[in-house]
Amino acid sequence: MRILFLLLIAEFALIAQTADLKGIFDIHAHSDPDSVPRSIDALTLTRLMALKGFGGVVLKNHYESTAGLAYLASQQAPGLMIFGGVALNRPVGGINVAAVERMALVKGGHGKVVWMPTFDSENEVKFRKEARPFVSVSKNGTLLPEVLAVIDVIAKNDFVLATGHSTPAETKMILTAAKARGVKRMVVTHPVIAPVLMTVEDMKWCASQGAYLEFVSNAIIGAAINMTPKQFVDAIRAVGVERVILSSDLGQAANPIHTEGWAMLFRILEKEGVTASEIDRMAKVNPGTLLR
Numbered sequence: 001m002r003i004l005f006l007l008l009i010a011e012f013a014l015i016a017q018t019a020d021l022k023g024i025f026d027i028h029a030h031s032d033p034d035s036v037p038r039s040i041d042a043l044t045l046t047r048l049m050a051l052k053g054f055g056g057v058v059l060k061n062h063y064e065s066t067a068g069l070a071y072l073a074s075q076q077a078p079g080l081m082i083f084g085g086v087a088l089n090r091p092v093g094g095i096n097v098a099a100v101e102r103m104a105l106v107k108g109g110h111g112k113v114v115w116m117p118t119f120d121s122e123n124e125v126k127f128r129k130e131a132r133p134f135v136s137v138s139k140n141g142t143l144l145p146e147v148l149a150v151i152d153v154i155a156k157n158d159f160v161l162a163t164g165h166s167t168p169a170e171t172k173m174i175l176t177a178a179k180a181r182g183v184k185r186m187v188v189t190h191p192v193i194a195p196v197l198m199t200v201e202d203m204k205w206c207a208s209q210g211a212y213l214e215f216v217s218n219a220i221i222g223a224a225i226n227m228t229p230k231q232f233v234d235a236i237r238a239v240g241v242e243r244v245i246l247s248s249d250l251g252q253a254a255n256p257i258h259t260e261g262w263a264m265l266f267r268i269l270e271k272e273g274v275t276a277s278e279i280d281r282m283a284k285v286n287p288g289t290l291l292r
Contacts, residue, residue: 021262022053023280025081025287027113027160027187028216029057029258030251033069036062037253042069045251045258046077052259055288056081058112062119063091067103067111074110083291085113087164088150089120094135095146100153112291114154115189116147116164116174124165127195137166143173148181155182160290162189162214168202175209185290186211187245192235193219193226200238207243212290215282216249217265223254233272236282245290246282 026049032041040048042059049057057080059066059073066084074082085103086092092099094117103111117135118124125134137147151174154161161183163171171188178186188206191198191213198206203213218224220232236244250261262283269279 020276021259021266023055023284023288024049024262025056025284025291026054026248026258026262027058027245027287027290028060028190028214028247028249030060030249034061034063034251038251039253039255040251040257042066042073043076046073046080046082048257048259050077050080054080055284056083056291058083058085058291060085060087060113060115062087062089065092065099065103065106065111067106067108070110071106071108074108081291082110083112084110085115085160085162086111087115087118088135089117090133090135094120095137095144095150097146097149097153100150100157100159104153104157104159111159113160113162114150115162116166118164118189121165121195123167123170124195138170138173141169141173143170143177147174148177151178151181151183154178155184158184160185160187162187163196163211164189165195168196168198171196171198172202172205175206175211179209187290188213190214190216190219190249192232200235203235203239207239212243212245212286213239214245214247216247217261218249218252218255220268221261221264222250222252222256229268229272233269233274236274241278241281242286244282245287246279247287 032038065086070082070084122134122136248258250258
């Protein structure tokens, strides 16, 4: 409790110097409990976000559904919209229709996001040159039948489809099929960082299909920076703030906690000439529209 109190004091001092954090919807937040090291647990994180006036958060785990965790967190963080999701990696059976259908039944209705494979995706494993099993979404340039079946369940439940760590070509196939099959909420998972690494033209195409492009803070802050702030903002400008969502993708043990990361991100964007209204559009309006 004392640690949380001191943390809150430090956070208030930091946030007072930068853009308003009230109303943020963070669609990509890692936390404990997890099978890899995390900086903060979900209950502490959601209480902290509620105190800061965040609008909502999506709790993400690469290996387990977080719909139940979101329900529990919602009981002690009033005023904060808390959602969970399921990433279709190997521990949930990969591209597994039953995992998505079961999430829809979890008490409270907090399951919201379905990520195509992330750390277990074929693209991730091959990009990292790792010798381990992976989950495929396509073969010979065509989406697998089970991917189409999952997309149908996403459409039926009005879930958010997130493209995970798919290749740009796979992402385009996923979005095309999702749009044709009635999915209304689509977001491209961190397109500017590895292993996705989309070109500006790729991102523009995705935006033209009605998808949002997710730009994560740990691309330019934390322990694994992979681009400069100028490159980050230039890519946002190329896509257009109307189709961009900012998220933290924080929770890694070596990185700042989410609220601190958001404050750092806002200061960097402001220094690069991004206006307060543009930040609000990307951090509050667009993700709020996606989740609501």
